[in-house]
Amino acid sequence: MTPRRVAIIGYGMAGARLADQIRRHDPTGRQVSVTMVGAEPHPGYNRILLSNVVAGSMGIEDVLLHQRDWAERNAVDLRLGVSAIGLDTGSRQVRLTGGSTVDYDDLVLATGSTPWIPPVQGLLDDRGSLAEGVVAFRDLNDCRQILDSAPVGTPVAVIGGGLLGLEAARGLTGRGNPVTVVHQVGHLMERQLDPQAGAVLARVLRDTGIEFRLGRTAAKYSVGKGLELDDGSTVEAGLVVVSAGTRPASELASAAGLDVERGVLIDDELRTSDPHVRAIGDCARHPGTVSGLVQPAWEQAAVLADLLTGAEPSSRYLGTQVVTRLKTRGIDLATMGEVHVDTDCTDAEVVRLEDPARGRYAKIVLRDDLVTGAIVLGSPDAAATITQLHDRGIPAPTDRMALLLGRALPSGVESAGVEADPAALPASTLICRCNTVDKGRLVTAWRSGARSVEDLVTATRASTGCGGCKAAVGSLCEWLTDQTPTPAENPRSWAAT
């Protein structure tokens, strides 16, 4: 059997994942031969971890997706440092820079996206490239450039208060750069946050040293002067990081005549308008998801590997329920689903808790007991629980407030701590778990004549297991001694004191 020839254009998180998944089903390449084309000279890397590189907690080697010998060990024909510049769907051939070609049975576009540069004077040079002192926050080179051109202490302006812009800003403050975020909307992360949550987040980030210019647009950048805004003010900046959104990299598809509309259009089998061409990740547009995040890309890669290897021919991609997490030290934010619904909504149940001074905000939107949207800031374990309810369609618990507050509730069994006041404990309080002895049994034993710790232990076996309740039995014994009315009736009580 001749292996099916699969060519993957793009060695980013989507393409690399697809190759991994294909090799999981077909380890030796008997069914599927894989050719992978990567424009950058090094293995693909984990974009999620780039803010760690900026912050200095990880090196570049740490974020590479594969070991250097990965392609060899996994029978992958890897072409690094070349790009696809032409696609002939008729002869099923891709032309690469340098003149080589790749023939395919199935082509997968995983070309990702490119940063969108807002039309601000001075961001681009005469040739249309980013001007000196301006960098996008997108790839490993950008990270290198940020690290090289913004030594600790250099003020940095970040254009864009979305998820990636904020992660970049936090990474930079983490390594000691003063950062100002310029965001043209009145609150941060407006796609994922309501205005109240955006305000709480800004407050939390301000405490870490980030400054904000919200509702402001950058007007002009000039080296040495910094970034001028639309209100005439200037933000001091030795470096401008642009994180104002991305555009799907779909030029190859457009030029080949595939249907493209804000991304290469794909169906549930990740198929483009040409049956032999598929697309996954940021370059693709499926009706069931938003792009720009890794999770849809990985889910698409898993489905496509099922289909291309024949491991699961009925596998389909039906969209992704996206949860957005701000991944930055000390700040815990999760948002999902419909977030722009407020407590006055009549057809949905909305519960909200705000504690802006302590950086906490939580809102859940429910329909028929199911969580359809949530924003959880500053309450990590509540976020974890709510995310699982949302992901898996588990009905929310009736105690909504407890859900928003988080932290597991204690179990039903009351057990006595060492410091517990023996008098205050109900008789059913378990004192010795190992021997199932509650306070009531110890009291009964006392009344039946066990008037010392040793006697109580003999009578009930309390504290003879793990020994953890020894102190509790002791204080209970003291308390019982004190309860006894007169020394005459109980000579041991004064003898003991």
Added chain:
Amino acid sequence: MTTPLLREHRDAPLRPVSWDTALDHVASRLAELREQHGADSVGVFGGGGLTNEKAYQLGKFARVALGTSQVDYNGRFCMSSAAAAGIKAFGMDRGMPFPVSDVAQADAVLLIGANVAETMPPFMRHVLPAARSGGLIVIDPRRTPTAEQASLHLQPAPGTDLALALGMLHAVVADGHLDHRYLADRTSGFDQVWRIAAAWWPERVERVTGVAAADQRAAVRLLARARNAYVLTARGTEQHASGVATVSAWINLCLALGLPGRPGSGYGCLTGQGNGQGGREHGQKADQLPGYRKIDDPAARAHVAGVWGVDPDSLPGPGRSAYELLDALGTGTGPRALLVFGSNLVVSAPRAGHVAARLDALELLVVADFVLSETAAAADVVFPVTQWAEEDGTMTSLEGRVLLRQRALSAPHGVRSDLELLQGLAIRLGQPAQRFQTEAEEVFEELRRASAGGIADYSGISYDRLRAGEALHWPVPGVDHPGTPRAFLDRFAHPDGLARFQPVDHTGPAEPPDAEFPLYATTGRVLQHYQSGAQTRRVPELLAAQPEAFVEVHPDTARRAGVHDGQWAAVTSRRGQVLARVRCLPSMRLDTVFLPFHFPGAERANLITNPALDPTSRMPEFKVCAVRLAPADAEALPA
């Protein structure tokens, strides 16, 4: 029980007979079956509660007197995943390669799937110092009594521990806690492991496990900042179809933090049964010979055959693992007779309804026990054997220390030891009596020789040394050797002396919940009962404290299922249904129910468990399966 029992045919009742009658009957039936269908038509099933001497003798009896390869034991259902992972990582499996008392010196302890407050109460003493200093971390889907003592309780969905371990390993690297020097000096294979863990950043892990990313980082921080730290696993994280990979992932975490093989820190597995450690070292396992030797290793075969005085070629090869053995009973290719020692399979095996049916399909079921367990009650012949206070023998504790248990009482008239039973059968099967000694000390002397040079080398241990009070942890390769309380301090047991990171990835439970079976079920122990409950359900105080099966469930989940606290409910999986009384607990996860596995009949939790097996350890997936919860039918209720 004080007299052997025998039934004439399958439908006849068990009635008392003499030892000779019972032994003659069993030996002649076994000989017949062997004659007609070959040696593998007889199977042997042992237990982790047997002394080292009995475990050793049972393996020898199977291989020599019966000539069968079909021998395995219930430890396969217990520590086998941790054992396999330990061997892969360190080259040797000793549950705790350090004395248990060392744990009390640590300021951080991570317990994973270990509810020691109920399953091993005295052990709590060793973790309380860490708890008091804010360093006890417990990972368990339930808020167990152990978790209640913890400074930090991580509550993952059942079957997602491996993802959690990967997330924590990611946090070790991302937050700067990686021990680079230890990695370079004492380990190999980290880079490949990191490529996997790099894809499991804590926020992604949170979505799979339900454990907050911040809590994953906090747990790692506690371990990394501790002066001394231990990571200990138990059945909750091991009894999975991916159990070996899961334990490997925990060991990877320990290695990244530089814990194993360092004085005062390390990784250990909390052994379950009384002799869980020794029981897995001396040859009652399908693939193993005494001294933790491999049965397919020619040198090991030659050595052990030499001690036994038989031709190495006469020893059978590896046989079926425990569940596969049970699944094959009475099928034509599997054994037609089974001898069971120290195990109550009808209650404790996974997919228990099916296992009971396989036992029913046997031509001969023989059980040795000291109580009439549910399995004994289903047998054709039952032998009453001595219990712990009535016999001598050694046990190897969870820390690899060999303990001598000396006889304290005489057995009642009519009761014999397992060693006497094995000799009685061996003689009738044509073996010389002296090949199957009946005095534990003499058997131990032989075990010493058989284990000499093996991984679990007992050759330097003697009853005299133990009687004199020496604390001997194996390996003890010579009579002058002081034992090895702390292994791995200089080197790990692989030829290059390095510990090996294992590249493992999360796959999830074999049977995830779906629309038909929307909940996870997990099983475990309660404080009052032990294993199948065959012994503890006979103690009135214990039975009064926990008289029946129960199912712990979140009040909201109970309400949606239409069941109420205190009511009987049916918990149903693809394999069967178990009845249990509802206990509503607000600390339960909404998606999970818990059942104890100690109860018989319709209350057997193992009626629903999943026998999906780990590819390496052949451990069944006891700890997670998909179920639904509903009110129980009135007529189905237990009397």
